[in-house]
Amino acid sequence: MRKFCRHIALFLLPFTTVAFLILNFEPERVTLWNSYPDDCDTRGQWIAEVIFNSTEPIDVAFLGSSHTINGIQDSLAGALLSSNENLRAVNLGYCRFGPEMNLIVLRDLLEHKKPKLVVIELNETVISSSHPMYPYYASNEDLMPGNYFNQNVPANFYHGFLTRLTEIRNSCFDIAPDRKMSGYSRFGYRGYPSGNIPDLHTRNQPKFVSSGFLRNAELSYSFAWHERINALCNAHNCKVSYVYLPAFHEEIHPLEGLLQFGKFGPVFIPAKDLKQRNFWRDQDHLNDEGSNFLTTWLCEEITNSKILKTGN
Amino acid sequence: MLFNSIAFALFLPLVFFIYWKKRNQTLSRQNLIIIISGCIFYGWWDIRFLGLLVLTSGIDFAVAILISGSASERRKRILLLISLFSNLTVLGFFKYFNFFADSFVHLVEHFGWKADYATLNIVLPVGISFYTFQALSYTIDVYKGKTVAVRNAPTYFAYITFFPQLVAGPIGRSVHLIPQFLRVRIFTYDNSITGLRLMLLGYLKKCVVADNVSTIADSAFFNSESLVVSSAIIGALAFSIQIYFDFSGYSDIARGCAKLFGVDLMVNFRRPYFAKSITEFWQRWHISMSQWFRDYVYIPLGGNQESNFKTTRNLLITFLVSGLWHGASWTFVLWGILHGVAIFIERQFILKIKMNVVFSWAVTLFIVINAWVLFRAESFLQLRHYYSNFFTGGGKIMPADLLTGNWSSVLFVSLVTGICLLIFAYEYLEEQDKFNPDNTPKWIRISYYYVAITAILLLGVYQSPPSFIYFQF
Numbered sequence: 001m002r003k004f005c006r007h008i009a010l011f012l013l014p015f016t017t018v019a020f021l022i023l024n025f026e027p028e029r030v031t032l033w034n035s036y037p038d039d040c041d042t043r044g045q046w047i048a049e050v051i052f053n054s055t056e057p058i059d060v061a062f063l064g065s066s067h068t069i070n071g072i073q074d075s076l077a078g079a080l081l082s083s084n085e086n087l088r089a090v091n092l093g094y095c096r097f098g099p100e101m102n103l104i105v106l107r108d109l110l111e112h113k114k115p116k117l118v119v120i121e122l123n124e125t126v127i128s129s130s131h132p133m134y135p136y137y138a139s140n141e142d143l144m145p146g147n148y149f150n151q152n153v154p155a156n157f158y159h160g161f162l163t164r165l166t167e168i169r170n171s172c173f174d175i176a177p178d179r180k181m182s183g184y185s186r187f188g189y190r191g192y193p194s195g196n197i198p199d200l201h202t203r204n205q206p207k208f209v210s211s212g213f214l215r216n217a218e219l220s221y222s223f224a225w226h227e228r229i230n231a232l233c234n235a236h237n238c239k240v241s242y243v244y245l246p247a248f249h250e251e252i253h254p255l256e257g258l259l260q261f262g263k264f265g266p267v268f269i270p271a272k273d274l275k276q277r278n279f280w281r282d283q284d285h286l287n288d289e290g291s292n293f294l295t296t297w298l299c300e301e302i303t304n305s306k307i308l309k310t311g312n
Numbered sequence: 313m314l315f316n317s318i319a320f321a322l323f324l325p326l327v328f329f330i331y332w333k334k335r336n337q338t339l340s341r342q343n344l345i346i347i348i349s350g351c352i353f354y355g356w357w358d359i360r361f362l363g364l365l366v367l368t369s370g371i372d373f374a375v376a377i378l379i380s381g382s383a384s385e386r387r388k389r390i391l392l393l394i395s396l397f398s399n400l401t402v403l404g405f406f407k408y409f410n411f412f413a414d415s416f417v418h419l420v421e422h423f424g425w426k427a428d429y430a431t432l433n434i435v436l437p438v439g440i441s442f443y444t445f446q447a448l449s450y451t452i453d454v455y456k457g458k459t460v461a462v463r464n465a466p467t468y469f470a471y472i473t474f475f476p477q478l479v480a481g482p483i484g485r486s487v488h489l490i491p492q493f494l495r496v497r498i499f500t501y502d503n504s505i506t507g508l509r510l511m512l513l514g515y516l517k518k519c520v521v522a523d524n525v526s527t528i529a530d531s532a533f534f535n536s537e538s539l540v541v542s543s544a545i546i547g548a549l550a551f552s553i554q555i556y557f558d559f560s561g562y563s564d565i566a567r568g569c570a571k572l573f574g575v576d577l578m579v580n581f582r583r584p585y586f587a588k589s590i591t592e593f594w595q596r597w598h599i600s601m602s603q604w605f606r607d608y609v610y611i612p613l614g615g616n617q618e619s620n621f622k623t624t625r626n627l628l629i630t631f632l633v634s635g636l637w638h639g640a641s642w643t644f645v646l647w648g649i650l651h652g653v654a655i656f657i658e659r660q661f662i663l664k665i666k667m668n669v670v671f672s673w674a675v676t677l678f679i680v681i682n683a684w685v686l687f688r689a690e691s692f693l694q695l696r697h698y699y700s701n702f703f704t705g706g707g708k709i710m711p712a713d714l715l716t717g718n719w720s721s722v723l724f725v726s727l728v729t730g731i732c733l734l735i736f737a738y739e740y741l742e743e744q745d746k747f748n749p750d751n752t753p754k755w756i757r758i759s760y761y762y763v764a765i766t767a768i769l770l771l772g773v774y775q776s777p778p779s780f781i782y783f784q785f
Contacts, residue, residue, distance in 0.1 A: 001332050001499050008508075011758075015765060158318045162774040169770055173721040 019161065026140050027167040029108055039133060040095035043069070047105060050090050051112050058113040060089040060308075063102045064121025067245040068093030070285035072119075073295045080299035081308065093121070098131025099225035104142050106229055110236040117239045117308055119298070120229070122258050122267065123246055135159035223260065230264040239307050240265040243298055247284045248275065268301045270294060313356040315565045316518060323353065327475075328572055332499050339496045343470040346493075346573070350473030354439075361437035364402060369472040371398045372447040373465060376454040380461035388455055395451040403444045406437055411640030439479030441637055445604055447472060450486040452608055459486045467493045476569035480562055482580040482600035489575075497574025507571030509749065509761075513735075514564030516764050519772035521732045522558035524718060525550045531714045533688055536698040538707035544698060546711050551688045552681045553732065556585065559598070583739045585680070588672040589663065590654040593680060605634050628652040638687070643695060647686040654679055718773075728771055 033048035050058065060081060062072045069091060078089035092105050102120055109115060130152035135143065136159060143160040169175065233240045242261050261267050274297075279290025286294060302308065313320050327349040331342065355362045375395040379388050450471070453459040462468040470493045477484055532539060532547020539547065563580035570577045580600050587593035594602045613626040628649065635648020685702065689695035701707050718724050741747035749757065 004499075004501050004504055011761070014762075015769075155318065165769065166774065172770070173718070173724040175718055175721045175724060 022164050022168065023143075023157075023161055024140065025164045025168060027164060029139065031167065032137050032163070033108075036133065036136060040066075040069075043094050044133075044137070047092055047094070047108070050092070051108050057088055058090045058109065058115050059087040059117070060302075061106075061109055061115050061118045062089070062091045062093060062121075062243075063105055063118055064093045064243075064245065065097050065123070066093065066095045066285060067123060067247070068121045069095065070281065070287075071245055071291050071294050072298070073288075073291050076292065076295045077299050080296065081302060083303070087116075087308075094131075094133070096131060096133070097123070098129070098134060099222050099229070100134045100138070100142065101131040103225060103229050103232070104134070104138055106232060107139070107142070110232060110238060114236070115238050117241065117302070118233060119241050119243055119268075119302070120226070122242045122244045122261060130156055136163050219258070219260070226261060226264060241302065241305070241307055242267040244269045245294075248277075248280045249283055266301075266305050266307060268298060268305075270297060313353050315562065315569075316515070319356065323349075324569065324572075331573060337496050337498070339494075340466060342497055343466040343493060346470040346475075347466060347473050350470075350475040350478055353475035354473065354478055357438045361440075364406075364437055364440075365443060365473070366469075368399055368402050368444065369447045369469065371395065372451050373462070373468045376451050376461040376468075377463060379451070379454050392451060392455045396448065399444045399448050403440055406440055408636075408640045415642075442481050442483055443472060443478060445483050445601075445637075446477075449483070449604060449608065450490075453486050459490065462490060462494075474570070474573075474575065476566040476573075476575075477577055480559075480566070481598075482563060482566065482578050483604050484577060484600070485603075488578060492575050499574065503571050503574065507568040509757075510564045510568030510571065512568075512761060512764050514561040514566075514568060515768055515772075516731065517557040517561030517564065517735065519768050520728060521735070522554045522561060523773035524728050524771065525554045525557070525732075527717055528714045528719065529554050529688065531716070532709075533690070533694065533698065535707070535709045535713075536689075536694045536701065539698070539701040539705070539709045540707050540711075541701065541703070541705040543707070543709050543711050543714055544702040544705075546714060547698075548681050548685050548702065550714075552585075552684045555684060555687070556581075557732070557735075583743050585677060585736075586673070586740070586743055587676050587680075588669060589676055590651060590658055590679060591663075593676060594651070594655070601634070601637070605630050605637075609633055624656050627656055631655070641690075642692065643686050643689050647683055650679075650683050650686060654683075718771075724771065727767070731767060731771070 030048050030052040033044045033052070035044070037045045050056075060077065062068050062074065062077070072091045072093070074089045074091040078087055081087045081089060092109065094101050094105065106118060109118075134152075135156040138156070138160060140160075143156060230240055242265060244258065244267060259267060274286075274290070274294060276290075279286055279293055281287035281290070313323060327345065331345050331349075334341065351362055354365060372395050375391050379391045382388050382391065450459070450468075454461045462471070467490070471484065471486065471490050472478075474484070474489075474493075529547055529551035532543060532550065535543075536547075560581040567577045567579070578600055580598060582596040582599065584593055584597035587596050610626055610630040613629060614622055615626060616623045618626075631648040631652030632645060633648070634651075635644045635646070638644045638647070685698055686695060689698060715725070718728075738747065
């Protein structure tokens with residue numbers, strides 16, 4: 001048995017070395033963002049376009065999930081926030097939850113643009129696992145567990161390894177990337193008719209909101225990632241603020257834990273007016289009218305907070 | 313837990329290490345580890361189905377003991393019926409309820425009546441056809457006196473839950489397997505190396521050939537309405553290669569994995585595409601299942617010992633049931649019947665004529681590939697489209713349109729095709745008894761291992777790899 005294990009270990013040594021080298025291979029960022037256009041309605045390609053390909057500046061960036069994608073009209077926000085100078089606002093939301101996704105978008109944003117402010121979405125659902133697309137887009141540095149370990153770290157390494165291996169293979173064989181590889185190509189929030197929105201009085205409490213010890217653990221996980229985000233922004237002289245974007249059926253008052261994000265920057269909590277049924281496309285996402293309302297309100301709040309004007 | 317998943321890559325070495333860690337091995341410890349690991353392996357899909365597995369196999373365990381302790385033939389028969397009823401009820405409910413309900417409603421509506429019905433949202437427990445058949449073979453063998461009832465529960469449950477063969481076979485026969493769980497397994501270096509070599513070949517077949525070829529087959533069947541003749545032929549060929557490399561790859565991994573734990577599983581494939589008749593094909597393809605149907609369906613029906621009419625009837629019933637075993641769909645039933653009819657014609661007419669070997673092989677392969685179209689089609693409509701394009705063309709999808717993604721690289725295509733041909737060449741030499749890997753110099757073997765692993769890493773499909781085809785049965 002010992003001899004067998006020794007021989008197997010020796011035999012696998014070259015492969016272990018190669019695997020280590022592959023994990024150290026850093027694929028081009030723009031290639032990674034372009035690799036999964038089927039996921040989240042080409043948001044990856046959009047991020048690649050505005051951060052890497054476009055020469056236009058980004059002054060205000062909105063980061064978050066599909067709530068942000070549907071809730072923030074970036075051109076309107078740019079116009080409303082521009083007073084003395086022209087400001088360009090860009091919606092960099094990416095479907096589904098996970099604070100690490102905000103970090104990797106932000107890292108690329110700060111390296112290529114000089115935003116004055118990033119507005120990050122907060123919501124009731126604090127995810128203590130990774131964003132499903134995180135390992136596919138993460139840089140080598142971001143693949144490291146960092147200051148908080150979660151259940152997906154081993155799987156993230158594995159998927160990160162496969163992403164790098166696939167990149168190497170594609171360049172060896174001159175293969176165009178397979179656009180449907182990630183397996184996360186379908187999400188159906190656009191499919192729900194408005195009639196499916198339940199009445200407010202019949203709404204259920206959010207299913208995934210935990211309580212007690214678990215809730216604190218989830219919040220501290222999320223908080224740890226936001227600490228990294230905040231440190232990164234500070235290093236690039238960029239301000240951070242938060243907007244609370246609940247789903248239609250969720251209470252408008254965020255749980256107390258979320259307010260601790262106020263340590264890093266102002267937390268904007270929308271008025272109850274947002275709960276008008278005609279503002280919603282489905283239970284989770286605003287329609288044009290709703291996003292117009294939210295964007296206008298948010299820009300007023302940002303202007304009133306003077307966060308864009310105060311010095312560092 | 314899939315054999316081609318990261319979870320299994322971590323699970324297998326861990327179980328292997330725990331299994332062989334102790335110098336002084338005991339039978340109960342080994343069997344207990346097999347049971348626990350089997351439960352984890354199976355429960356990884358859906359822990360609820362573990363209860364189902366334990367329930368049905370538990371009934372069989374008790375029934376077998378009662379059969380062996382019973383002197384009355386009538387009582388034995390009743391006990392056997394209890395076992396058959398419990399296993400087939402569970403199998404029938406989970407696998408066939410919606411199929412028969414839908415078929416009944418369609419039939420009724422065909423006659424102009426209106427039928428209200430509700431099909432249930434039934435999730436098919438993975439591998440249910442395999443472990444049910446394995447458990448059934450045990451009680452039937454005990455009833456027939458071919459094997460003795462096991463009174464030690466861990467031994468019996470180790471036989472049922474042994475993870476390498478739990479979800480997609482080979483369907484272990486109690487006569488062959490249970491004695492292996494009744495004695496302490498001893499670790500041997502050579503056996504383990506042979507096991508790893510088998511697993512490597514299995515992964516090479518699955519990850520490099522089957523998974524890559526599946527994109528061509530999937531694309532062809534997805535576009536079945538609009539294929540040109542050559543595309544339809546390529547799609548059918550691709551699926552024939554995919555299913556063989558997928559399932560025989562799975563069986564190689566299962567056998568190799570079992571060897572790592574000192575257990576020998578039966579050979580499930582013996583180069584089926586070299587068969588020169590359909591009868592021979594079934595002696596080489598999914599052997600454990602073919603033998604199961606032969607021993608527990610065909611022979612009890614009377615086999616070929618009665619009149620010509622009855623032999624034909626038995627043959628067709630056996631293949632019909634075999635088709636249905638594969639899946640709850642009429643296309644599978646048709647696939648089974650087609651093979652049954654082909655064997656009937658072969659026995660009645662063709663085998664009596666002396667034919668050229670190459671011609672026989674080509675005709676057999678033609679029938680088998682055509683039958684795979686039935687097997688792969690998801691509905692009769694798709695089947696109709698596919699066959700009409702197969703013979704008449706008329707679509708727009710050219711072969712080049714099927715070759716997308718990895719298949720757009722000439723180098724990639726050459727390497728995958730080369731590996732596929734090398735495996736067939738290896739099988740051909742094995743068929744001719746001209747090659748035995750154990751007799752090759754060590755440096756050649758080690759070089760092969762390195763090349764094979766590199767090929768799997770460079771050419772395999774990793775991002776959302778297709779599952780094993782036979783897992784759905």
